[in-house]
Amino acid sequence: MTATVLLVDDEVRSLDAMRRTLEEDFEVLTATGADEAREQMARREVHVILCDQRMPGTTGVEFLREARERWPDAVRIVISGYTDSEDIIAGINEAGIWQYILKPWVPDHLLQTVKSAAEARTLQHGLARLDMELRSGPGPLRARGQAGLAQARSAFDFERIVRAEGSPLDALCAMAERIARHDLSVLLLGESGTGKELMARAIHYASPRSAGPFVVENCAAIPDTLLESELFGHKRGAFTGAVDDHIGLFQRAHGGTVFLDEIGETSPAFQVKLLRVLQEGELRPVGSTRAIPVDVRVIAATHRDLEADVRSGRFREDLYYRIAGVTLAMPPLRERPGDIVPIAQQLLADVAAELGLPPARFDDDARAVLMGYPWPGNIRELRNEIARALALGDGSTVQAGAFSRKLLQGHTGAHAEQMNGHALPATGTLAERLDAIEAMVLREALLRHRWNKTQAAKELGLSRVGLRAKLQRFGLEDKS
Known part of the structure; x- marks a missing residue:
C-alpha cells in the first residue's frame, strides 16, 4: 500500500516543491495551515506528516503536539531553520517528533527521510498489531504480511471450529459467517468456556476488517478505572502512576475488531462512557480534552442474561441495543454431547504438543467417561481434565483412571444432590437410591x-x- 504524506506549509512555493519531490513515491496531501491539515486528516488516514515550524497562528511543534494526541500512528517530521532549533529540540519529546529537517532542504535527503519515516511507521504498526495479537492469545500472525494473514484466516475459519457432523453449531456458524461480511456489532451469549472468543475470532477473520488487529479485553478482570484507561488510553499525569501517555486498545485496534468479553460485569458508570464512544465514533483518553476518532467493530460477550439486567436497571438499555446488533447464543457442551469426543481429541493433540509429549489416544472407558459427564465448565474444564490426565498418564493411551474423581462419578452438584462426596440421585425409593450410589462407587473404583x-x-x-x-447384580461390564 502506498503511504500517504501530508505536507503542511503556509508558503505555497515551498509546498509545491516538496509535493513534486515526493509525489512519484507517495500519495501526497497538502495544507497551507493547521486548520486545513486537520480537515485533511479527518477525511484520510495519514502515515507521515511533514510540517513547517513557522506558520501563522500555530507553530509546527504545536500542531504536531496536537497530532500526536489525535493521530498517534502518524510519523511526525518538522522542517525549520537554524534559528528555530532550540524550540524544536525542546518540543521533540512532547510532540513526539521523529526527525527534523533543516532549511534549505535537499530533495534527495527529503525523499529519503520520508521513505525512512514511512518504513518506520509500517514496522511500528506491525509490531503493535503483533503485540495485540499475542496479548489476545497464541495465533498464527507471527508470520507477517499477506502470508500471515492468509494463515490466520485459515486457522480461524468457521470450518476449523471443531464439532461433530450435524452439531447444533453448524447452523450457528453459518449464521455467523453471513453476519461477518457486514459491519454489524455482535453480542455473543453463553456460559463461560463455550468458545465465545473463538467464534469472535472467526467472525473477525471472515470480515472485511480481517487485515486489521483483533484485540481482546476481559471487562471482568480489571476495575472500572483501569478498564477505561486500558480501552481508551490516558494522558501523562492523568492520575497517580500515569508517567507516560498510554494509547488505548480502541485506538490500537483502529480498522479492526475489539472483543469485549464479560461486558455484563461492567458498572453503569463505565457503560455510559462506552456508549458515548460507540455512538460518536471517537474517544477521549483519560485526562485529555481532545476527541480522537476511532473506527472499530465491537463484538461483545457475556454469560449473563443481559435482557434481565436491562429490565432490572443493572445494564443500560441504550448500550444493550448498541452492542446487540446481532445476538448469537453459544450452546453449552452438555447440549451438544456429540461434540464432546471430537473436541476432546483435538484438545488431546494440542495439549500433548504443548507439553512436549507424543501423540495420545483415549481408550473406550475414557471416552465413555467424557460422554457421561455434564461439563459445567464446558470446553475450559474439558481442557483442564485432559491436561491432568496426560500429566498423570504413563503411556500413549489415556485411560479413565487418569481422570479426576468428579468425572468418574459422572455427576456434579449442578445435576445431583451431594452426600459425603458421592452423587445422590434426586428421585426414586431409598433402596433405588442406595443401589445407584453403590453402582457408582463400584464403577468409579474399577x-x-x-x-x-x-x-x-x-x-x-x-x-x-x-x-x-455385585458387578453382575448391577449389570456393569465384566472386563476380566
Whole structure:
C-alpha cells in the first residue's frame, strides 16, 4: 500500500516543491495551515506528516503536539531553520517528533527521510498489531504480511471450529459467517468456556476488517478505572502512576475488531462512557480534552442474561441495543454431547504438543467417561481434565483412571444432590437410591484401577467373588 504524506506549509512555493519531490513515491496531501491539515486528516488516514515550524497562528511543534494526541500512528517530521532549533529540540519529546529537517532542504535527503519515516511507521504498526495479537492469545500472525494473514484466516475459519457432523453449531456458524461480511456489532451469549472468543475470532477473520488487529479485553478482570484507561488510553499525569501517555486498545485496534468479553460485569458508570464512544465514533483518553476518532467493530460477550439486567436497571438499555446488533447464543457442551469426543481429541493433540509429549489416544472407558459427564465448565474444564490426565498418564493411551474423581462419578452438584462426596440421585425409593450410589462407587473404583478387580475389591473391602457378584447384580461390564 502506498503511504500517504501530508505536507503542511503556509508558503505555497515551498509546498509545491516538496509535493513534486515526493509525489512519484507517495500519495501526497497538502495544507497551507493547521486548520486545513486537520480537515485533511479527518477525511484520510495519514502515515507521515511533514510540517513547517513557522506558520501563522500555530507553530509546527504545536500542531504536531496536537497530532500526536489525535493521530498517534502518524510519523511526525518538522522542517525549520537554524534559528528555530532550540524550540524544536525542546518540543521533540512532547510532540513526539521523529526527525527534523533543516532549511534549505535537499530533495534527495527529503525523499529519503520520508521513505525512512514511512518504513518506520509500517514496522511500528506491525509490531503493535503483533503485540495485540499475542496479548489476545497464541495465533498464527507471527508470520507477517499477506502470508500471515492468509494463515490466520485459515486457522480461524468457521470450518476449523471443531464439532461433530450435524452439531447444533453448524447452523450457528453459518449464521455467523453471513453476519461477518457486514459491519454489524455482535453480542455473543453463553456460559463461560463455550468458545465465545473463538467464534469472535472467526467472525473477525471472515470480515472485511480481517487485515486489521483483533484485540481482546476481559471487562471482568480489571476495575472500572483501569478498564477505561486500558480501552481508551490516558494522558501523562492523568492520575497517580500515569508517567507516560498510554494509547488505548480502541485506538490500537483502529480498522479492526475489539472483543469485549464479560461486558455484563461492567458498572453503569463505565457503560455510559462506552456508549458515548460507540455512538460518536471517537474517544477521549483519560485526562485529555481532545476527541480522537476511532473506527472499530465491537463484538461483545457475556454469560449473563443481559435482557434481565436491562429490565432490572443493572445494564443500560441504550448500550444493550448498541452492542446487540446481532445476538448469537453459544450452546453449552452438555447440549451438544456429540461434540464432546471430537473436541476432546483435538484438545488431546494440542495439549500433548504443548507439553512436549507424543501423540495420545483415549481408550473406550475414557471416552465413555467424557460422554457421561455434564461439563459445567464446558470446553475450559474439558481442557483442564485432559491436561491432568496426560500429566498423570504413563503411556500413549489415556485411560479413565487418569481422570479426576468428579468425572468418574459422572455427576456434579449442578445435576445431583451431594452426600459425603458421592452423587445422590434426586428421585426414586431409598433402596433405588442406595443401589445407584453403590453402582457408582463400584464403577468409579474399577475405572481408577483400570478394571483390576483384585485392587478394586481390596480398596472396597470386598472379596473378589463378592465384587463379581455385585458387578453382575448391577449389570456393569465384566472386563476380566
